[in-house]
Amino acid sequence: MKRARLPMLAVLPVTVIAFVVAVPFVFGNHPLQWSSGSLVPHLVLDGREQPRTTGSGGSHGKTSAAPSSTPEVARVDKAWKPGMPQWGAQLYWEDNPRHSLAYVEKQARLHANYLVGLHANSVSVSFPFFTRNRASTKISRGDKTPAPDRLARVLEIFHEAGLRTTIRPLMDEHSLKAEDGWRGNIKPADRDAWFASYEKFVTPYLKAAESEKATTFVIGTELNSLEGDPHWETVVDDAEKLFSGEVAYDANWDNYVQGPVVMPVSHLGIDAYFPIKVGDDASVDTLAAGWNRWLDRKAAGPLPKITVAEAGIGAMKGAYHAPGDFYTKRTVDPQVQANWYTAVCRVVQERKMSGVYWWSIYFDDDPNTKPDDKVASRLDFAGRPLTEKAIRACFTSDYAGPGTQTTS
Numbered sequence: 001m002k003r004a005r006l007p008m009l010a011v012l013p014v015t016v017i018a019f020v021v022a023v024p025f026v027f028g029n030h031p032l033q034w035s036s037g038s039l040v041p042h043l044v045l046d047g048r049e050q051p052r053t054t055g056s057g058g059s060h061g062k063t064s065a066a067p068s069s070t071p072e073v074a075r076v077d078k079a080w081k082p083g084m085p086q087w088g089a090q091l092y093w094e095d096n097p098r099h100s101l102a103y104v105e106k107q108a109r110l111h112a113n114y115l116v117g118l119h120a121n122s123v124s125v126s127f128p129f130f131t132r133n134r135a136s137t138k139i140s141r142g143d144k145t146p147a148p149d150r151l152a153r154v155l156e157i158f159h160e161a162g163l164r165t166t167i168r169p170l171m172d173e174h175s176l177k178a179e180d181g182w183r184g185n186i187k188p189a190d191r192d193a194w195f196a197s198y199e200k201f202v203t204p205y206l207k208a209a210e211s212e213k214a215t216t217f218v219i220g221t222e223l224n225s226l227e228g229d230p231h232w233e234t235v236v237d238d239a240e241k242l243f244s245g246e247v248a249y250d251a252n253w254d255n256y257v258q259g260p261v262v263m264p265v266s267h268l269g270i271d272a273y274f275p276i277k278v279g280d281d282a283s284v285d286t287l288a289a290g291w292n293r294w295l296d297r298k299a300a301g302p303l304p305k306i307t308v309a310e311a312g313i314g315a316m317k318g319a320y321h322a323p324g325d326f327y328t329k330r331t332v333d334p335q336v337q338a339n340w341y342t343a344v345c346r347v348v349q350e351r352k353m354s355g356v357y358w359w360s361i362y363f364d365d366d367p368n369t370k371p372d373d374k375v376a377s378r379l380d381f382a383g384r385p386l387t388e389k390a391i392r393a394c395f396t397s398d399y400a401g402p403g404t405q406t407t408s
Helices: 048-052 101-117 149-159 174-179 191-211 232-240 251-259 283-295 334-350 385-395
Strands: 086-091 122-129 163-170 216-221 246-252 267-271 306-311 355-362
Touching: 086 101, 086 163, 086 306, 101 122, 101 149, 122 149, 122 216, 122 355, 149 163, 149 191, 149 216, 163 191, 163 251, 191 232, 191 385, 216 232, 216 267, 232 246, 232 251, 246 251, 283 334, 306 334, 334 355, 334 385
Parallel strands: 086 122, 086 355, 122 163, 163 216, 216 246, 246 267, 267 306, 306 355
Antiparallel strands: none
16 A cells, blocks of 8 residues: 655745855855855755765774674664654764675674663664765666665664664765766766666665665755656555565755655655854854754754754864864864754654754764764764763653644
8 A cells, every 4th residue: 555655845945045164165065065054055954975985894983893702783762763753873884895794783782782781772773875976877886886685684683683774875985076976966877777777776675774774764865956747656666566665755955945856765864964163162052043043944943753864963073164064173162062962852852853864874883882983974973972862861751742733
């Protein structure tokens, strides 16, 4: 049976406001690549692209787990059920085909145990797929794209831990950089061909998600230029024939606040890197108010049908102006990151949202080790005690979840 889909979110476009910040800024999810909110569709605010595209499948400024240990899988205290908040993290996986299945299983157990230790009940597995340039009509797997059977095994291990699972293919942007491009402004020369290629790519992953009973499959992420295209009707219809769970779409925060996100899916997530022009000593109350001002541009009051699919910020001075800035490495300030996490969690609860996933943990890393700030992204939160404390407080709060309310 076809599930009820998200109604079109009609809203008048908001006025775009320029921000003056100390780092390059762009209106898109990437700091010149995507994230925090400037007006050039591609600065460096996202923070995620460089580690994804230049990594070799090894550690991103952290210690990799020793391949010899095989930890037992811990279990969540209270497994997620519909109506409960999704408390989770984005696990970004650039696979290395030379890694054995035993290594993959060991890493999955390591991350499952770490998440259970944070009192998470959910995990989203993001992984890259590839295209050649902005006009390309071909979507492909690369060496870093996990094979569907390896993904299925990771999902199985997460389910052993009692975690709710989401699968999220994410277009890699390395090949787009020469054109100052990001995934949100691709312009396929032939949309019929692009969508046919994309559907061919996602089909085996939908089957893997179904075989392991994943809860959500994100059919697209931050594809601003393709939102509203009628081809999505066929893609989603076919996905729903293969996958009995929830088919979702994750919108970039700028598109979300500017106008309707028209996608024929049953759930909408936001990759949310709202810039707030405040000092490093800003209170949690001030940060939460800044987030609410952004959200109010779209709709006031509860947002029970919205999930914060990505939230994060650098543990460094000046980060509130550009929360997704990966490339800049200013002076480390763990309190900046911890306060942001606390504020975001408060907003999620006050607005009755479906939950939050923190960006991010890298699959090959050992999340139990402290980041090496000489090389690691400031956005890394695993191994930062103040932020982990904030996450645990969030995930053990008395927030019961959005329940069965309807979206505003």
